[in-house]
Amino acid sequence: MVVVADDLVAAADGLVAGANEAGHHLLNMRCGRDYTPDAVGPVAVVYEGAPCPVCGQALELKRGIEVGNIFQLGTRYSAAMGATFTDEAGQQQPLIMGSYGIGISRLLACLAERFRDDRGLMLPPQVAPYAVHLVGLGKSAEAKAHAETAYAKLISAGIEVLFDDREASPGVKFADADLMGMPIRLTVSERSIQSGGAELRLRATGETRIVPLEALVNELSNLRESA
Numbered sequence: 001m002v003v004v005a006d007d008l009v010a011a012a013d014g015l016v017a018g019a020n021e022a023g024h025h026l027l028n029m030r031c032g033r034d035y036t037p038d039a040v041g042p043v044a045v046v047y048e049g050a051p052c053p054v055c056g057q058a059l060e061l062k063r064g065i066e067v068g069n070i071f072q073l074g075t076r077y078s079a080a081m082g083a084t085f086t087d088e089a090g091q092q093q094p095l096i097m098g099s100y101g102i103g104i105s106r107l108l109a110c111l112a113e114r115f116r117d118d119r120g121l122m123l124p125p126q127v128a129p130y131a132v133h134l135v136g137l138g139k140s141a142e143a144k145a146h147a148e149t150a151y152a153k154l155i156s157a158g159i160e161v162l163f164d165d166r167e168a169s170p171g172v173k174f175a176d177a178d179l180m181g182m183p184i185r186l187t188v189s190e191r192s193i194q195s196g197g198a199e200l201r202l203r204a205t206g207e208t209r210i211v212p213l214e215a216l217v218n219e220l221s222n223l224r225e226s227a
Contacts, residue, residue, distance in 0.1 A: 005037035006044035007040060007041065017035075068102040069100075074097065075097070123183060125183045131160045136164065136165045136189075137188065137189035143190050186201075198211055
């Protein structure tokens, strides 16, 4: 028999190994003292350029994310619950169960891993909880009224809106909007009104432009269709 050891195994102390007997193990094993491998090399962990065990071609390392998981439950729960089926011989047998899961928290972690920058999330329109993050700025009655009107129009049009009408500074509101990462940020303020409407900013690209308040619904609907 050829004994092959990985580099990390050959350098480690205090390992546990099989004893060639059912139910028994050898403790505190050390390579070179308790056994001598015929070959030592990087065999347990794949590396860039390692030969594929199937075709022999060099492997490439790519980053991946675990979106879901699978558990083979067997008959543990079905037997306990009395969940059975009738087999070909007419006998009752417990169901063989499996669990296939994609969790919301896992999905959000995957999205954060892929869609982000140094300011926060950059959620794609298809998965963002809101299509628009509406930021109301200014203490004047006119600015507040325009922000409320914009919010009401978007809601009536069926556009999901997160409305930030807090009494907070513009810097805090903009930082929070970038952190949460909704695809579109709309800002209604005295300055935007003087410029002709609401300031529309795309979170993914940073592109900014002024959109007349009466054209907001059409503009956002076109952006959603092209996303």
